[in-house]
Amino acid sequence: MIGSNMKRVIALIAASAAAVSLAACGSNSSQDSKTIEFWDPYPQKNDSSTWAKYVTNCAPEGYNVKRIGYAQSDLLNNLTTAVKAGNAPQIALIDNPKMPTAVDAGLVTDIEAAGVDVSGFDKNIEGPGIIDGVQYGVSYGTNALGLYYNPDVLNKAGVDPESITDWDSLNSAIEKVVNAGYKGITFSGISGEEGTFQFLPWFWGAGGQLKDASGSSAEQDALDLVSGWVQKGWAPKSVATDNQSAAWDLFLGGDYGFSENGSWQMESATEKGYKMISIPAKDGGVAPVPSGGEFITIPAQKTKDSDKMKATAEVIQCLIDGDNLKKTNDEMVYLAAKSDVRKQQVEENSAWAPWVDAVENAEGRTTDVGLEYEDISAQLSEDLQAALNKG
Structure with a gap:
C-alpha cells in the first residue's frame, strides 16, 4: 500500500x-x-x-x-x-x-x-x-458559507428566520416550508473538496475535530442531518452530484426556503431579495465555516x-x-x-x-492538520457520498 x-x-x-x-x-x-x-x-x-x-x-x-x-x-x-x-x-x-x-x-x-x-x-x-x-x-x-433563505417562502410558511438558532429549530423551519407546499433546502454534496467544504460547517457545528474526523460521533451526527434532508424529500437527491453553482441555480428558481452557499453569491441574492443567516451549530450558536x-x-x-x-x-x-x-x-x-x-x-x-x-468564526481547513487534510477531506467526502446515496 x-x-x-x-x-x-x-x-x-x-x-x-x-x-x-x-x-x-x-x-x-x-x-x-x-x-x-x-x-x-x-x-x-x-x-x-x-x-x-x-x-x-x-x-x-x-x-x-x-x-x-x-x-x-x-x-x-x-x-x-x-x-x-x-x-x-x-x-x-x-x-x-x-x-x-x-x-x-x-x-x-x-x-x-x-x-x-x-x-x-x-x-x-x-x-x-x-x-x-x-x-x-x-x-x-x-x-465564507452561510444559510441563505427566501423571505417570501418563509413568510408564507410562518417561519421567523430569527428563530433558527440550532439544528432542531432549523429542521422545524424546513419542515414548515415543505408542509406549506414549497421545497426545503439546497446544498452541494458533490464528491471531492467542494462537497467537503460544504459539509464542514455541520461537522464542526457538531463539535467535530479534523484530527479525529471519520467515524466520530460528530461526523455521524452531521451525516445524519444532511442525509436525513434527502431521505425526507426536504433536499433534492441531486445534492450528491450538485456543485455549489448547481445548488444555487436551484435556489434561484424561488421554490426553496433555504440554501447553504457562499458569500460570492451575495450580489445575486440581493437582487432576488434573499437574505442570509449564519449556519447554526447543533446545540446553538454559530457553526465554524471553512475560510x-x-x-x-x-x-x-x-x-x-x-x-x-x-x-x-x-x-x-x-x-x-x-x-x-x-x-x-x-x-x-x-x-x-x-x-x-x-x-x-x-x-x-x-x-x-x-x-x-x-x-x-471561520477556521482554516489545514491550520491544525497540515498535509493530512488532503486524506481527511477525501475520507469525509467518501463518507458523505455514501450517506447521501444510501437507499
Missing part, C-alpha cells in the same frame, strides 16, 4: 511531466530583471479587467508587472514545473487548502523574511499560510536578486496596505482579513453585515 507522502511525490512528478510542454514554451519574463511575473487563479479576468489593471498599476518605479491567469486546478502544477525549471514567477496566488502542499514541496518562501508586513491580519484567516511558525503567504480576505480564498505567496527563485525581491514585496504591500486592502477585497467580493477594513465594507454595503460573524 502506498503511503500518503509517497502519493504526493508521485502526483507532483506526474504533474510536472504533464506540464513540461507548458514550461518549455512559457514566458521568460520572470528572468527579466525589471519584470515581476504575477500568477493568479482568475483566468476569467482578462487584461482589460479592473483586476488586471489594478495589479499592473502596483508595479514599483522602474519595474513592470506581467500578470498571467491560470485555472485554479492548473496553477499549482504549473508552479511546480516552473520552480524546478528555475523560471518561477515572483508572485503566485495559491488556493487556501493547497498551502501545506506548496510549502512541503518547497515551492514558496517566507513572506515576512522578504520584507512584507503581515501585522494586524486575523489569525484565523491567516492560519493555513503559517506552518511551523513561518508565514509563507498572506490572505488578504476570505469568502476560503487565496494566499499571496513568493515562489522559490533559482537566482537571488535582492533588488527584485524588494520590488516584489512592494507589489504585495501595494495590494494589502491601507485603502488598497479594501479595494482588493471588493474586487474579489471577499471580506477583508482585517476587522477595521471589514467595518468599512459593511458601512458601504449593509449586505455584508450578516457575514461578519461567519468570517470571524
Whole structure:
C-alpha cells in the first residue's frame, strides 16, 4: 500500500511531466530583471479587467508587472514545473487548502523574511499560510458559507428566520416550508473538496475535530442531518452530484426556503431579495465555516536578486496596505482579513453585515492538520457520498 507522502511525490512528478510542454514554451519574463511575473487563479479576468489593471498599476518605479491567469486546478502544477525549471514567477496566488502542499514541496518562501508586513491580519484567516511558525503567504480576505433563505417562502410558511438558532429549530423551519407546499433546502454534496467544504460547517457545528474526523460521533451526527434532508424529500437527491453553482441555480428558481452557499453569491441574492443567516451549530450558536480564498505567496527563485525581491514585496504591500486592502477585497467580493477594513465594507454595503460573524468564526481547513487534510477531506467526502446515496 502506498503511503500518503509517497502519493504526493508521485502526483507532483506526474504533474510536472504533464506540464513540461507548458514550461518549455512559457514566458521568460520572470528572468527579466525589471519584470515581476504575477500568477493568479482568475483566468476569467482578462487584461482589460479592473483586476488586471489594478495589479499592473502596483508595479514599483522602474519595474513592470506581467500578470498571467491560470485555472485554479492548473496553477499549482504549473508552479511546480516552473520552480524546478528555475523560471518561477515572483508572485503566485495559491488556493487556501493547497498551502501545506506548496510549502512541503518547497515551492514558496517566507513572506515576512522578504520584507512584507503581515501585522494586524486575523489569525484565523491567516492560519493555513503559517506552518511551523513561518508565514509563507498572506490572505488578504476570505469568502465564507452561510444559510441563505427566501423571505417570501418563509413568510408564507410562518417561519421567523430569527428563530433558527440550532439544528432542531432549523429542521422545524424546513419542515414548515415543505408542509406549506414549497421545497426545503439546497446544498452541494458533490464528491471531492467542494462537497467537503460544504459539509464542514455541520461537522464542526457538531463539535467535530479534523484530527479525529471519520467515524466520530460528530461526523455521524452531521451525516445524519444532511442525509436525513434527502431521505425526507426536504433536499433534492441531486445534492450528491450538485456543485455549489448547481445548488444555487436551484435556489434561484424561488421554490426553496433555504440554501447553504457562499458569500460570492451575495450580489445575486440581493437582487432576488434573499437574505442570509449564519449556519447554526447543533446545540446553538454559530457553526465554524471553512475560510476560503487565496494566499499571496513568493515562489522559490533559482537566482537571488535582492533588488527584485524588494520590488516584489512592494507589489504585495501595494495590494494589502491601507485603502488598497479594501479595494482588493471588493474586487474579489471577499471580506477583508482585517476587522477595521471589514467595518468599512459593511458601512458601504449593509449586505455584508450578516457575514461578519461567519468570517470571524471561520477556521482554516489545514491550520491544525497540515498535509493530512488532503486524506481527511477525501475520507469525509467518501463518507458523505455514501450517506447521501444510501437507499
